[in-house]
Amino acid sequence: MAKVPVQFTLNGSEKAEFIDSGTTLLNALRDKIGDTSPKGGCHQGTCGACSVIIDGELRLSCLTLAETCSGTAITTTSGLAEGGVLHPLQRAFLDTFATQCGFCTPGMIMAAKVLLDHTPNPTRGDVVEALSGNICRCTGYEPIIQAVLTAARSNSQNAA
């Protein structure tokens, strides 16, 4: 299998790797780079557990080939905390018991981050729509929705 060079920014750090052509971004991140925050759930684009942000857009890393990401800026959940301080979304997921097994959590947080980046004061409907591509089999979704709304409130209070 031919090796191809891939260069992108991951959570603010430059990454340059040689990978097998056709490797998914999910596999490149987890197996080659060592960022295991995106989870491999269905590998069909259905569960959203592998969601990452590429150049500001929510994308599924299981269906994205790593070599198509050269020159992009990629954000994963592991890059959200700064200086040991959790991102408001991460803090809200903990505080509102929005995680159970935790497998869907990184994908949920990525989807929520894109929402809050564009819509700082979302309605409940906005949150439901934003999370509609992410499946959780534990929580019943309500704690997750509350976590995102809590993070949004926390953000607006900080901005005030």
Added chain:
Amino acid sequence: MALALQTFPTVKDANAALKTAGTRYLGGGTLVVRAANEGDVSVSGLVRSTDPTLLAITVADGKIRIGASVTMAAIARHPELGTLAKAARAVGGPAVRNMATVGGNLFAPAPYGDFAVALLALDATVGTDDGELPIETFLAGRDDSHAIVTSVAFTLPKADGFRFLKVSRIKPKGVSVLSIATVLEQAADGTVSSARIALGCMADRPIRARAAEKALKGKSLDQGGIAAALAASTEGTTPITDPIASAWYRAEVLPVHLGRLLLS
């Protein structure tokens, strides 16, 4: 997965590379990478093109041309394509809409391909390197198509002339039980002067409901006027059966949802 991806700056070069057996075109990846992840060993190589025209949306004199690599999200947020936003938002969740392309949606097997249903109702033409085809002809032969789709083109209908409905069991986002798109024109007296009705999930690919279209002509859009069209709506359909719904169920509920759409 063992896939080699080849990237070409022009569609012409990508088309040439696509002739190799086992090679598939990579658009947004939601169909072909998914197939590879599922273990489809018929996919051994991928080809893509970075031609910028594939990402262009042009609007001129009511005529729309959308490049094949334009995503559902790009259509949904385009200020001049508000008519189609509902159909574009019917495709997947936010992440899928950032990846799924117009060109790929034409190849999506039922129960997917909701946007292609809209394009069928709009009587779009499908552009390839070899020229343009009516969408109905394209969809009929898509399994044997080896030419890369470059664009779709259509005339934007008058305000309120286009209607779209996706029926799913899970809200806000679920796989289609069925989808319906209509383009209706009405005479001054309110009767239907022309109708195009396209259906998703009522065959293995989007189809026209020709009997219903014929029955609707000259009729008013009220309960009595649409009755014959609803009765004829399943004519010529071969609904799919999948974990979402059986063929029987889809045939039973099609007239109900078509009626709601026509009266909305």
